[in-house]
Amino acid sequence: MSTGLPTLELFDRYVIPTYGRFGLRLARGSGCRIWDEDGREYLDFGAGIAVTSLGHGHPRVVERLRQQVGELVHTSNLYYTRPQGELAKRLVDIVGAPGKVFFCNSGAEANEALYKLSRKFGNEANGFHSPAGPHSNPDAPLRRGIVTMNGSFHGRTLGGIAATGQDKVKKGFEPMIEGYKHIPFNNIAALNEAAEDPNMVAVLLEPIQGEGGIHPASPEYLRAARTLCERRSMLLLFDEVQCGLGRTGDWNGWDTLAPDVKPDAVSWAKGIAGGFPLGAIWVSARPVQMRSGEVKPLCDLLGPGTHGTTFGGTPLICSGALEVLSIIEDEHLLENARVLGKHAADSLRALHSPWIAEVRAVGLLLGIELATDFATRCPLPAGKAPSVFMVERLHEVGLLTIPSGTHVLRWLPPLNVQAADVDEAVRLLSSVLASLPQP
Ligand SMILES: Cc1ncc(COP(=O)(O)O)c(C=O)c1O
Structure with missing residues (x-):
């Protein structure tokens, strides 16, 4: 069945280019995790833009x-x-x-x-x-x-x-x-x-x-x-x-x-x-x-x-x-969204990062507003918005997030996300922020 062509080439040749896609070629998922074609693991805090509310492959849904x-x-x-x-x-x-x-x-x-x-x-x-x-x-x-x-x-x-x-x-x-x-x-x-x-x-x-x-x-x-x-x-x-x-x-x-x-x-x-x-x-x-x-x-x-x-x-x-x-x-996920949304927002604010202007959160809808002067303090490739730059840097460390406009990173994890996943995502973000030019 397979053409043998690389995935990016298939898209290049045969898919109408309406989307500005990131380079990842995703192949399978389980819970909060997703793996690319090379077997590299990512923590999925985008959930397909707020869609996979139970993560990937919940056994009850599959059945x-x-x-x-x-x-x-x-x-x-x-x-x-x-x-x-x-x-x-x-x-x-x-x-x-x-x-x-x-x-x-x-x-x-x-x-x-x-x-x-x-x-x-x-x-x-x-x-x-x-x-x-x-x-x-x-x-x-x-x-x-x-x-x-x-x-x-x-x-x-x-x-x-x-x-x-x-x-x-x-x-x-x-x-x-x-x-x-x-x-x-x-x-x-x-x-x-x-x-x-x-x-x-x-x-x-x-x-x-x-x-x-x-x-x-x-x-x-x-x-x-x-x-x-x-x-x-x-x-x-x-x-x-x-x-x-x-x-x-x-x-x-x-x-x-x-x-x-x-x-x-x-x-x-x-x-x-x-x-x-x-x-x-x-x-x-x-x-x-x-x-x-x-x-x-x-x-x-x-x-x-x-x-x-x-x-x-x-x-x-x-x-x-x-x-x-x-x-x-059954899994009390409304409460989980409230509790872990607050935990994520508190942890992000506690970073006190000079790169973050504001964290806005309602449950597990989180917006991390990057500093307005981000691009003047951190040299970016021509035409690249700070939000997209950060999303790509987070891909490199294994975290999927969603950009919103030029300055906002969205975290929209599955509603059954665990505290350990949130802590890991905060750590990954913190490591990327620490790698940016320091004032
Ligand atoms: C608030 C809101 N309304 C409508 C839409 C459009 O939904 P769809 O992409 O499923 O057509 C979106 C998609 O992001 C949305 O966020």
């Missing part, structure tokens, strides 16, 4: 998938399959409010479903239903705009790059899909001002910005967003693709920041199935006043024929995800 592969892999969504229904219920329970779930394949696709939900809401509804409030008004202006945040990341589809608050993802793909209004994150005045625009129908935010460098929303900001969305009958949409389903030490990222706030809809992907491609949205069942006069649950706006995807919610992936979520519960 569940093995069984399900033999039983039923795919049927299409023309039929009912039990694992999809069970997983939907599990996710509704995790949110803790009545609603329903739609399954897809990735974070960008989950967010696409949120954009389409917002369109339906703005086109076909007047707003949330309130027995005392105004009823149907077929002539009310349509609302199609979505307020999103500077520094956000929502995926690489055309909708995703329009929603994302970073210019670098848009370059060369203009014109952008219209209707997204970007505002400074965590700025309540800017949020209130943006929502004055009568075209705005939703606010979309990551409770903790991940790709933007691990920046949590303040609890006051989340509360202000909820209050504003209530007042203007706008949807509050949380992108929990990176921060959701356990990483922060709670099932929901927003619960770690402001558990009293509930969104109207949520998107997930990444850690949801421990490494298998699955995305999903939860949508609240709260009643909506349709222009037609009908009152119906928000979660029924995307009705038959309005949205879909061939691979969404297959029995194979859903049973894998159910097992992943059960293991997180």
